[in-house]
Amino acid sequence: MKKLCNYLYLLAFILYPFLGNAKEPTTDLERGSIHPGFIITLQGDTVKGYLLNINLWLNQRMTFFYTDPNDRNGRIKYTPKEIKAYQVGPRYYESFRHPFTNSTHSDNFLLRKQDGPIKYYVWYFDEDKSKLMVWDRISIADLGKAFLFEESELWKDEFAMRKGDKILIPFNLKFLLKFNKNMADYVKDYPELAQKIINKEEGYKNINIEAIIREYNEWHLHNH
Numbered sequence: 001m002k003k004l005c006n007y008l009y010l011l012a013f014i015l016y017p018f019l020g021n022a023k024e025p026t027t028d029l030e031r032g033s034i035h036p037g038f039i040i041t042l043q044g045d046t047v048k049g050y051l052l053n054i055n056l057w058l059n060q061r062m063t064f065f066y067t068d069p070n071d072r073n074g075r076i077k078y079t080p081k082e083i084k085a086y087q088v089g090p091r092y093y094e095s096f097r098h099p100f101t102n103s104t105h106s107d108n109f110l111l112r113k114q115d116g117p118i119k120y121y122v123w124y125f126d127e128d129k130s131k132l133m134v135w136d137r138i139s140i141a142d143l144g145k146a147f148l149f150e151e152s153e154l155w156k157d158e159f160a161m162r163k164g165d166k167i168l169i170p171f172n173l174k175f176l177l178k179f180n181k182n183m184a185d186y187v188k189d190y191p192e193l194a195q196k197i198i199n200k201e202e203g204y205k206n207i208n209i210e211a212i213i214r215e216y217n218e219w220h221l222h223n224h
Contacts, residue, residue: 028090029053029088029089029090029091030053031053031054031055031146031147031149031151032052032053032054032144032146032147033052033053033089034050034051034052034053034066034069035050035051035053035088035089036048036049036050036089037049037050037051037086037087037088037089038051038086038087039051039063039065039078039083039085039086040083040084040085040086041083041084042082042083042084044084047065049065049066049067050065050066050067050068050069051063051064051065051066051086051087051088051089052064052066052075052088053088053089053091054143054146054147054149055146055147055149055151056111056124056151056154057124057125057126057149057151057154058138058146058149059088059091059093059109059111060093060100060103060108060109060110060111060123060124061079061080061105061108061109062077062078062079062109063077063078063083063086063088063093063109064076064077064078065077065078065086079107080095080096080105080107080108080109081095081107083095085109086109091111092111092112092115093109093110093111093112094109094110094112094121095107095108095109095110096108096109096110096168098110098168100123100125100157101123101125101155101157102125102126102127102129103123103125108123110122110123110159110168111123111124113210114210114213114214114217116163116213116217116220116221117162117163117216117217117220117221117224118160118161118162118163118187118213118216118217118220119160119161119162119163120158120159120160120209120210120213120214121158121159121160121161121168122156122157122158122159123156123157123158123159124151124154124155124156125154125155125156125157126153126154126155127155157170157171157172158170158171158209158210159171160186160209160213169186171206171209176206179197179205179206180197180198180200181198183197183206183209183212184197184198187212187216190216190219190220193212193215193216193219197212
């Protein structure tokens, strides 16, 4: 039993970099910039305007909405309990009640990076909890400091959810320990893709989850 535990700890250590990737490019949207977008209210209404891109971590906690991007005093702050979703530039966030890694709140916005038959989401976090506690207490007056947050140091957790479902599927250690079996089963209605995963072909491994989901979505939309 002791040998088995040691093996599992070693395996977890090996797989951990794939659970949290600290080197994902984050230069597609400038921190502290205002972009056209919209919010979706709790009633399902879409309200267009302008939103502030703070950074990949703090945008999971809050967003700021402007009817006029030049009127900083007229901005409205929204939290995940107050709206269903929002989009700032190309980034779309949905509100979820879920125990995300190192989250200090039960409700959070989650970045949706792919829409379709299978939605793909990413949660960003910092391993240093003491650092996050500082950022968690940030005020509107201190918001400028948030733009200095180093996004390249953030780690990530990946999730998926089939259209119509309400429960996120986490690509966590339990899933990754049997990735080929679990992922192939998740896309089993696309047999050719499932077989590539089972065969451990290049480009179909546990570091290729986003690409696998993209391929599945393209196939599904073309054939259904």
